Amino acid sequence: MTVLRFATHLWFDHQAVEAAELYTGLLPDSHVDRVVAAPPGAAPGAPFLVDLTLVGQQYTFLNGGPLFPFDPQVSLHVLCDTQEEVDRCWTALLEGGGRESRCGWLSDRFGLSWQIVPEALGRLMADPDPEVVARVTQAMLAMEKLDVDALEAAAAG
Known part of the structure; x- marks a missing residue:
């Protein structure tokens, strides 16, 4: 089996970018790697996924709405x-x-x-x-x- 990537995935309402910026600014060896726009049918151009690294560990944040707090x-x-x-x-x-x-x-x-x-x-x-x-x-x-x-x-x- 080949694993291409392993990351912790966290579901935000709509604040994934704001959270990523706070956390990467707070913790060393941390940065936002990429922001992916929402898919068709969602808010055009709105951020949907944020891939980031916190203290060397990979995370993906999702703007998924208020369904899962x-x-x-x-x-x-x-x-x-x-x-x-x-x-x-x-x-x-x-x-x-x-x-x-x-x-x-x-x-x-x-x-x-x-x-x-x-x-x-x-x-x-x-x-x-x-x-x-x-x-x-x-x-x-x-x-x-x-x-x-x-x-x-x-x-x-």
Whole structure:
């Protein structure tokens, strides 16, 4: 079997280009690869498909109408090196009508769910001491945007 391309496909109402521009401007190694116009019978010249790359991974966004809205069952996970990167991504994705959730999750203005996670969380959750992991877990569960300093303080006890 020959696979020519593998990409995650996301269905937007009509904001595929707007979303692609936001996400590619936010994440490194990201760019819009092509925009395909709507087929005959649809709005002439309107964008229909957007092929893009986010942090080296391929995606296709479809302007398919309101039939299938996003829900939290599907989310994009962004692993950040620093608190500054967590803050930058969190703020940009909430802009224009996004909603905060718990434990580093949010929904952007298009309704797509994201997990904005500092690298420190995985490191702390892998601690061999179960008491450290329990304290870090409890701290995380009380947060919306994850806070590296607070997670580190919880780990230290």
